[in-house]
Amino acid sequence: SRITVDLFRPPPMSPLIVTNQIVRSGRRIKVVDVNIASDIKGRGIIDIARGSVVMLKKSENPDGEIWSPTAWEIRSPPEDMPPPYVAQEGPDRTASLPIWQTVNVQDDTGEPYDEYRSQNRKLGVRRAWIRETYSLISGMLPSQLVRIAQVADFANPFTNSGTKGLSYINADITLYLQRTPIGSWIGTETSYHGADQGVSVGTMSLYDRSGRVGTSTVCGLAQARS
Structure with a gap:
């Protein structure tokens, strides 16, 4: 139902270290904290980002009507739409x-x-x-x-x-x-x-x-x- 990510710094082009901890696991809610770090040469393990995930148990909506915005009636593109065109940069190179x-x-x-x-x-x-x-x-x-x-x-x-x-x-x-x-x-x-x-x-x-x-x-x- 919710994912929040705090971004501390741009991730490096190196392997990431991901750890997680279950903060709460109840009958209707589960909360998980996640930490993302990287072992950067000369600096050691540096935190890159952290996240929090809240998962709620599905049930039935209560009776009654509640206001909501007007529906967005714009048809989505077809699933088989071709991928974006890739321009050629040279005889042997592709963007x-x-x-x-x-x-x-x-x-x-x-x-x-x-x-x-x-x-x-x-x-x-x-x-x-x-x-x-x-x-x-x-x-x-x-x-x-x-x-x-x-x-x-x-x-x-x-x-x-x-x-x-x-x-x-x-x-x-x-x-x-x-x-x-x-x-x-x-x-x-x-x-x-x-x-x-x-x-x-x-x-x-x-x-x-x-x-x-x-x-x-x-x-x-x-x-x-x-």
Whole structure:
């Protein structure tokens, strides 16, 4: 139901050390803490990030009606949509495949999200369908939880970029889920941005082909461009 990750520093290109601890395991709730570190040459073991996972037992919704936002009736792309085009850099070289395959609902170009493109610097609600092009673990299909957790990180560039591009780095990510998403495509829609004295909060709603599944929220720190 919730995953929160605090980001201390960018991860190095070296093996990570992941440890976990069950904080509580009850009849209706389970809480797990996770720590991610790396053994960096000359510095020893350095913490990279920490996470907290809250899992709630499924049951039945109570009777009565509760207000909720209007349904997002934007059809998801087909599951068999071809991957992004990989441009050739030379006779024997190929550019890397983009991390994201993105279909921007505003212009429907299907091109990867790029904060420098003019349409991505316009003010207003942003909507897109996104899926990863790489597996988190090579050779293994990602679970549905992994799929949406990877897209959740998109909340920072999606909610915190504006007419001058992206000038915030996110210090954390919190993913709330009301149910497990269906399919590989995750719909995203910006729903909140606020900032004061160099600290921002941004939230985007998350969807699958059947409707809303949750939200992703980030806290950002102003980062002046060099």
